[in-house]
Amino acid sequence: MPSVLNPTRISAAKAELIAAIEEDAVDYGDVFDKGMVHNCMARGATMAAVLDQPVMNAYVSAILGDSCILYAYQSSSLPPSASNYGHRIHVDSPRFIPGYVTNVGVIFPLDDFNDENGGTEYLPGSHRTPGPPTAEEFEQNMASISCRAGDMIVFNARLYHRSGANHTDRYRHALTLNFCRSYMRQRFDFPRLLDPGLIESLGEDGKRLVGMNVRVPTKLEEFYLPEEERLYKPNQG
């Protein structure tokens, strides 16, 4: 989907992401997914505002229903002349239910994607096969995505894919979001993880996505709250 994020948002999101990468390099050192920023909505106002992006929400709701929630909101940055943790052949959601989508992936490139800087590579149709492809099958039949910064890539998260390899001398940045059905678990407990002020700043879509409509009571006083204050709202699918 072309031109979903405008140039102002792209550069603001990229500045927030770069700052978060630098902070995490100090705070989390040598972790297995080094360079990947988790919970991007907590790392900058522009990245948080992506949760209320109307085109994204229209696509995702059309596939997963109006009550869908956020599973994860991360980044995928390819350093100069390198690849990253996303470079292994993988799926973002392992469940295989023929004809039923459990998770939808959305990638927002913050730099143009091309073969030189490592656009996303995927095996067309692999979301319909029960098992993983061999490395050879993937290499022989994969396609790679070239697109512009600010475009939106939407895919069935059961699709086998990987980030490419960056052969340039510049970073290639992207935001990667994953959405799931309302009755599934999120990767983090976002309603507890996020600052209440940040949650309040989100629109209705953003609040729903972080899980504010599907919170579970911890005591009877919360279970018996009046309708408008209920933690697990009715009709969540």
Ligand SMILES: O=C(O)CCC(=O)C(=O)O
């Ligand atoms: O960066 C990319 O092109 C893909 C990222 C990816 O595969 C992931 O984060 O799961």
